[in-house]
Amino acid sequence: MFYLRLARGYRVPDLGRWLLTALAAAVVAAFLLRSLGRAMSDPAGGAGPLARLLWCLPPLAAVAWFAAVAARAVPARRPERIAGLTAAGAGSHRIRTLIAGEVALASTLGSVLTLLAFLVLRNDVAGPGLAPDLGMGVPLPAAAPVALLALVPLTAGTAAACAVPVTETLPGGRTQAPTGFGVWRIALATGLGVIGAALELIALRPGAAADGRPIHLPAGLGSTSTAALGGWAASALGLALLTGPLLGWAGRLLAVGRPTPLRLLAGRGLTAQARRLGAPLAVLTLAVALVLTTVRYWIGTPDSADALPAVEACLVLGCAAAAVVTRLAEVRTDRREVTDALLRLGTSPRLLFGAVALRTLAVGSTLLLTGGATAALAAAGLR
Template sequence: MLALRLARGSHPLVLLRRLGVSAAAAGTGFLLLSTVGHAAGHPTSADESLVRLLWCAAPLAATAQYAVSTARTDPAARLQRGMTAAGLGPLRLTLLATASTALTCLLGVLLALLGFLRLRGDLGGPAGDAPFGIDSDLLGAGHPVPLVGALMLLALVPLTAAVATAFSLRPRNEAGSPDDETLPRTAPPSGLPWGIALAAAGLAIEAYTSPGTAGSGGLLPLPGRLIGSPPGVLAGWALSAFGLVLAGPGLVHLCGRLLCAGRPGGLRLLSGRVLQEESHRLGRPLGVLCAVASAAYAAVKVYEASPTRPFGPLTAIGAAVVLACVTASAFTAALESRAARAHTTAALRRLGASASVLHRAAALRTLSLLLVLAPLTWTVAEMATLPLVH
C-alpha cells in the first residue's frame, strides 16, 4: 500500500518512467506468451518453440535493466532526513523499491495477457490478423493454451525485475565501507582490457564458426526464422556484446582522460573530471547501448544480404523493446549522474560559473563520448558482419 501511495504522489516524470517500464514489461510478456501459443499450435515443433523462448531472454534482460535504472532514480527510494526515525532505513527502502518495480511490471504483464487472449479470440471476439501483421497462427489461435504455464512464464518478468532491483539497490555500507553513491570515484575502472579481449575473442569465434556465405542458410535467424542458427555465431555475438558492456566504464573514463590530456583549460578539465568520476555510473548503460546498437547494425546488414529471411513481426516487437529499454536506461543514467552532481553544480554557480559554461561542458562531454563510442561500435558491428556476408 505504501508503494501505491508513493506512486500516486510521484512527479510526472517519475510516473512516465514507470509507465515506460510497464510498457516494456507488456512487450516482453507478449513475446513470452507468443512462445506458449506457438507451442500449443505446433506441438511437433518443440525445438522451434524452445528457440523462440530463448530469444525472449534479450527483451527480458533489457526490461530488467530499465526497471533497475528507473528504481535508482526514483526519489522515493532515496534515504531522506527523518526516514530512519520513521522506520524506513536503507533495507526497507530497498524492499519498497523492489515492491514498486514488481507492481509496475505486474501491470504490464497483465495488459499483455489481456491483449494476447483478445487477439487469439479467447475473450469472445473473432481471431484474426493482429496489429503489426501478427498472424493469429503465431499465437496458436484455436488451440488451448495452458493457463497455469502461461502465468508461470509471465511471472518471470516481474520476478526478474524485482530481483535485479533488490540486488542493485542493496545497502553496501553497513560494515563501515565507503558509500559509492556519495564519495567521488576517479580511479580508472579495471574492465577495459578484459572487455576488449572478450570482444576480440567473440569476433574470432564468430569468424571461425561462420558459414562463410550469405546464401548458405546458416545465417543468424530471429523469431519467426529461428531454426539453423550456428551456435558459434550466437556465442561470438554474445561474447562481443558482453565485452562492450564490460569495457563501457573504462571507455567513459578514457574519454575523460583524453579531455584532460595536455594543458586543458577550465572547460576541458571540468568535463574530463566529471566523466572520470561518473564513469562507473554511466559506463555500463552506455556499454549496453553500444552492444545493442552494434548487434542491430550487424543484424540489418546480415538480413539485407539474405532477403529470403525477412524480419517477422515478433522480431520487430522484440527489437523495439530492447532498443527502447537500453536507450531509456542510458538517458536515465545520465539524469542520475546529473542529480548526483547537484551539490557540485550549485557550488560552481556560487563561485561564479555561468549557466552557459555548464552547458558547454555538458555538450563537450557528449561530443567526446560520441567521438569515441560511435566509431568503436561501428567497427565491432562491421567486423561481426564480415564473416557472414562475404
C-alpha cells in the first residue's frame, strides 16, 4: 500500500526510471527463461545449459548497475519525499530499505510479465521456431522458473540497497565530496594499463600465434591467446579506473593559468563532478568500445554474427546510457543552487550555456581517448 501511495506522487522522471527498471528486468527474465527452455529441450548432459546461464550474467549485472545508480539518485532528486518520510518517523536505514524495495518491486513486475508471456507461448501458441527456446512438449517444473526469476529482483534490490549511503538518505546529510583521487588508485590504474598493454604486445609479436592453446571467444568473435585476452582485460580495467582522474585533470587544465570566466566555470565544474561522473561514463565507454569492436569483426567476417549477443549488447548499452543520464540529472540537481546564485549575481545565461558546452567537449575528448584505446586493443587481440 505504501508503494501505491508513493506512485501517486510520481513525476515523469520517476515514472520513467520505474518503467525502465521493469523493462530491463523483463528482458533479463526472458534470457533466463530461454536458458531454462533450452535446458529442457536439449538432451541431458554437456556444458550447454551452463554456458547459456553464464550468458545471462552480463545483462543481469547491467540491470543491477542501473538500479544502483537510480537508487542513489533518489535522495538528491526527491528531497521532499525523503523529508516527508523522515517527518513520519522513518530512519535512514528504513528509507534505504524503502528505496531498495521500490526497485525490487519494479523488477518483480517486469519478471512476472515475462513469466506470463512465457506460459502463454508454451500453451501451443508459439510456432515451431520458438519451441526449443520454450521447452515445449516437456513438463515445466514449477520451482525452476520461480527460482530463476527471483534472481532479478533480488540482485536489483540488493544493488540498490548497497548503493544508497546511510549518511545521504536524510535531508541535509549529504556532505561535500572530495574532488581529488587517491595516489594508490591512480598508480593501480596506470600499472594495470601499462601491464595490460605490455602483455598484448607480447601476444602480438611475430610467432606468438603458435604459443599455447588459442581461446575461442563466444558470439562468433574468433579466437585469441591467453596473453592477449588477459592483457586486454587488464588494460581495459586500467583505462576505466583512469576515466575519473582524467576528467579531473581535464577540468584543471581548463582552468590553468589566468582563465576567462568561461574556462573557470567549466574547469571548476568538471573538477568538482569528476568523481561522480567517472564510474558511469567509464562503464558506458567500455560497453560502447566492446560493441563497436564486435560489430567491426562481424562486418569483416561474414556469417559470424549472433542474434543473442546483439540483443544483450543493446540491453547493456541501454542500462549504461540510462545510468549516465540519471547521474547527470543528479549532478544538475546538486548544482541548481550554485546556478541560481550565479544568475542572481548577474551572470549571463549564455556564459552558463557556454561553460556546459565546454565541459561536454572536454568530457567527450577524454572518453574518445579512453574508449578508442580500449577498442583498438580489443581489435588487435582478435584473429
